[in-house]
Amino acid sequence: MEEETELFVFHHKTENSEMLFGFTEKLEKKIFQELIKISGVGGKVAMQILSLGVEKLVRAAKTEDNKTIESIKGVGKKMAEKIILELKDKDLGFEVLAKNQNTQKQIFLEESLLSSIKSTLTNMGYNPKDVENILQNLPENLTDVGEIIPYAIKHLS
Known part of the structure; x- marks a missing residue:
C-alpha cells in the first residue's frame, strides 16, 4: 500500500554541520525556524521542544508557563525563559486556532x-x-x- 505524504523540509546549516529537518505541517516548520533563532537552541533541541506539540507549546509561551517548557528534555529554567520571551509575542497562536477549530480557545x-x-x-x-x-x-x-x-x-x- 503506497501513501503519499507531504513534508516541509528545512535545510539547517551551521559552521560545523548541515542537517535536514522534516515537518508534516508548515506551522511546525515556522515555529522550528523561530526556535533556532534563540541563542542556545539548535536543531536537535528545537525538535525536542516541538515534541511538546505545537498547540501546547504556543499556549505555554502565551501564558508564560515555564514549568511546561522546562519539562522538555534539554531545556532548563533559563532556556525556558528565553523561549517564552521570544515566542510569546509572535503571531503564532492565531494560526494554531485557525488550524484546529476544536481547540478550547474557540x-x-x-x-x-x-x-x-x-x-x-x-x-x-x-x-x-x-x-x-x-x-x-x-x-x-x-x-x-x-x-x-x-x-x-x-x-x-
Missing part, C-alpha cells in the same frame, strides 16, 4: 467577559499566569460566568 466568550473573569480571580488573590492558563483550557461546555468562576476556583485551589 470558546466564543467575549473578550470583555474573559477580562472581567480574569480580573475577578486575580483580585481574589490568584496568580494571573495560573488564571490565564486555566481560562485557556476551559472545557467547551462552560460558557457562562456562573460556571466558569467556580470551575476556575476549583482548579486554582
Whole structure:
C-alpha cells in the first residue's frame, strides 16, 4: 500500500554541520525556524521542544508557563525563559486556532467577559499566569460566568 505524504523540509546549516529537518505541517516548520533563532537552541533541541506539540507549546509561551517548557528534555529554567520571551509575542497562536477549530480557545466568550473573569480571580488573590492558563483550557461546555468562576476556583485551589 503506497501513501503519499507531504513534508516541509528545512535545510539547517551551521559552521560545523548541515542537517535536514522534516515537518508534516508548515506551522511546525515556522515555529522550528523561530526556535533556532534563540541563542542556545539548535536543531536537535528545537525538535525536542516541538515534541511538546505545537498547540501546547504556543499556549505555554502565551501564558508564560515555564514549568511546561522546562519539562522538555534539554531545556532548563533559563532556556525556558528565553523561549517564552521570544515566542510569546509572535503571531503564532492565531494560526494554531485557525488550524484546529476544536481547540478550547474557540470558546466564543467575549473578550470583555474573559477580562472581567480574569480580573475577578486575580483580585481574589490568584496568580494571573495560573488564571490565564486555566481560562485557556476551559472545557467547551462552560460558557457562562456562573460556571466558569467556580470551575476556575476549583482548579486554582
